[in-house]
Amino acid sequence: MTVTFRALVAGIAAIGLLAASQATYAQDKTIKIGALFPMSGPGSYFGAQDKQGVELALEQLNKDGVNGYKFAVQYEDSSCAPLPATQAAKRLIEQFKPDVIIGEECSDATLAVMPIVEQANVPLLNAGSSSIKVTEPGNPWTFRIMPNEVMQGVNLAENAYKRINARNAVLLFENTNAGIGNAQVFKENFTRLGGKVLAEIGFGRDVNDFTAIATRIAGLGKIDVIPTYTLEGQGLKITQALAQAGITKGGGGDAIQIGTIWLPFGFEQKAGKAALGYIRIVQFDPTDARNIVKDFITTFKAKYNADPTHLNAHAYDQIMLIADVVKRGGKDPQSIRDGLAATKNYSGVTGSVEFDKTNQNTKMDTVHYMETKPDMSWTSLKWN
């Protein structure tokens, strides 16, 4: 009797546990997000910061979940190059089976990955590549929330011509897809308005000394603006060299550096006086008065003890936008894709989001203009 009774109790307990675990399983719904970021090689600069933004967003979202869903992220190293990116994407899709993928940073890698996600019917949300080809022609499964090179270039050229009254420009750009593309757009629009481009100087990612380039620019005569398209490391050297050569305001000259979309908050502290008067488009405005931005900065600082850059902000926005889509009913690749396409006036840290029919976010409040003041602080110019 005792043995049978115990067996019975054990059996009921087992069944009960099984039922309970099934129940928890049913409640434990997860939205799987694949993240294609460069984690190795020179591009790891991006990946490291993207991950920070993602982790912050996950922390906040997974406290309570959204619509009963929690979020899980799987990172894959796409190395900022086509072949590793396609490898990483395939591995992600086959093994993790994500509902949505975010990435990549570099245009080459994103363009290479796009056909793969389209074939797999998984939406790709991009916030890092500026090449126009990502959305023209693009494909129905790829979305971009950051302003592309055309949006930024046209706007920048117009503002340079009309608001700063610039008539002479010298283009400085890194020899990559993004650098060349952005410079070309500026040139076309600036000359269309009546401006003159005195020189176009492209340089490789391994150039370290810009004194020679600055010297060459100094010999070109009167220059009003120097649109510069490069990353932080080289950007710093360029700004200092231009000031040393006495070309820009920071060095006692008249020219204003403009452009670049990749210089984070904190650049001035490293560049010093040389950065005076620098006007540039940034995709994250830390002086933005909206509460969502202030909260983001506070929580980011609390977690990482550093000021957030646009890379952190973009990654954060990507996750939050996905959460918003889930709130609106998205739960699998197809419904998330449709939810993204239907986004209207979503307010993110970097600006508002609304996609046009090529899945490009066309809201111009993602294009923030900042100027460096003599005390090295940023002022928002509020041109958009």
Add this chain to the structure above:
Amino acid sequence: MGFLFAALCIIALPLIFNDTYWRTNLTICAINVLLALGLDFILGYTGQLNLGHSAFYGLGAYVSTLLIVKLGIPFWAAFAAGVAFAGLAGMFLSLFAVRLRGHYLAIASLGFAVIIYQVLLNWISLTQGPLGIYGISPPPAIVVGGTVIVDFRNLTAFFYLVSGFTMLVYLLLDQLVRSPVGETLTAIREDEVSAASLGINGAAWKVFAFGLGAAVAGAAGCFYASFVGTLVPDAFYVSEAFTILAMVIVGGMGTLIGPVFGAILLTLLPEILRGIGDLRLVVYGAALTFVVLFMPGGLVQAARMVQEKLRPAGRGP
């Protein structure tokens, strides 16, 4: 016998690993085996220190792709052109460097690779440079009487194509090495001066070998372009040459089977090690260093040592 076994393996592999991720890896293995074989022929069999193999890889890829994309030339004709161009470039470099030896040739080949890379990067009007060439198609499908027999957009089919080609190259090189040509090359590698006294024109043979190795790399480049579908100059940065070199060394320089194993191992190792993230390249570099330090004959040497140990120690009394 060995070839039958290899052929069976090749046929079976994509059927065992039936997801796109692993099939892609297999195809890349095959391409890397081609590269390693070509370099080993130059380096291990004729002793020419070639540090710029990435140049021929890139030339093959770009020449064939540009012919297809800009002039509409059919795939296999462009393939042949790419291979020929790379081979000629190899012969040119070897001819140029025929008087140089050792480290001079090494640096010259490195310089050549840098120049080729910079040309691919900067001559934007021709190569698109960093802007890249996108949407490159795989080889055209084999159609018989209106029905498609083989569609190379299918990963398995593409893998069979590349590995089949690789096997052919292997067989060709193997025959070459076993023939009197092989003995000539060995003579040149070991002692060129004495070989000359036997009437061997060392220079001519070295140029030939370099050209052949470079042509093989060119073929790998053509396959690479049509496989990945996207072509950017960064894929042929000089560090690629070091990766290929590592495959040859780790596998076993101067043998033909060595590069095969070296290429497979060093292609799959970073993929398998993906889990440890940032440190996988550290492991990669460490592997290279330790192989050179402790087992310079590479995997082949290791295999032979294992074979020795397994052989029965001696006969009975």
Add this chain to the structure above:
Amino acid sequence: MTTTIVLQQAINGVVFGSLYVLVALGLTLIYGVLVQINFAHADFVTLGAFAAYFFMHLIGAGYILSIGAAFLVGAALGWLINASIFTPLRRKGNELLPLIATIGVSVMMQNLMLAWFGPIPYAFETQYSSQVIRFAGIFVSWQNIIIIAVSSVTIALLYAFMKFTFLGKALRAVSQDRETAGLMGINPNYLIMLTFVIASALAGMAGAMLAPVLVLTPFAGTSVIVKAFAIVIIGGFGNVEGTILAGLIVGLIESYTTQFLDPGLIDIVVFALLLLMLAIKPTGLIAERREENV
């Protein structure tokens, strides 16, 4: 083109050229004595730069002292590489294996640095890099003056060492004929170790001086190393005077190519020059007296 611009670019070229010389001298010294190339040389430069950075920022020491710290770090690395790689491999007699081993070391070092220091560029600012002297339309930063000064003094000291001291002469003896030098009672192994240490110390020091000028990431050294190889050959393997001359020439090529052509063409011009030299005069600008089957 105004003479000011031409003169300015000449100064720019000399500044960068002298840094190249410091890096290339190490390579040429090693080659002269050991007939070997250390591929990880560039990473010694990078590590020297990081050592200087952390020395300044963690200990709060001055910039000049941090150059000394980098010098020592480089020396230690040189000793380590020689002891662990070149000495054991020397007995095997293969001229290719040590080169490949150092390629492996280079990959390891770069990625370890990446893991420790991260990919985000470090801004190495010294009080000298922002102060600029201007005269007659020319500008030179104090950093550049320091570079020229320290490089010149170092090169001069090295040159004097090689030419006039016993150890220096012994080094040259070993590089010309190792066996006979051994017979003369010179211990080649000790000398080789010494060469490595000096060469790598130079690299570390170059790193410390390059740090304010370079974009400081774990990959900073690679931008310099391939040109350093070119310089070593153009100048003549193992030849100190030739390396100095070649380094300055390459520096000038850089600034003038930037001025009159395009920065993207620098590598092409430098390496075309390299191939030209190899075709016409492989022994280098200043011919070595040594017999060598080139």
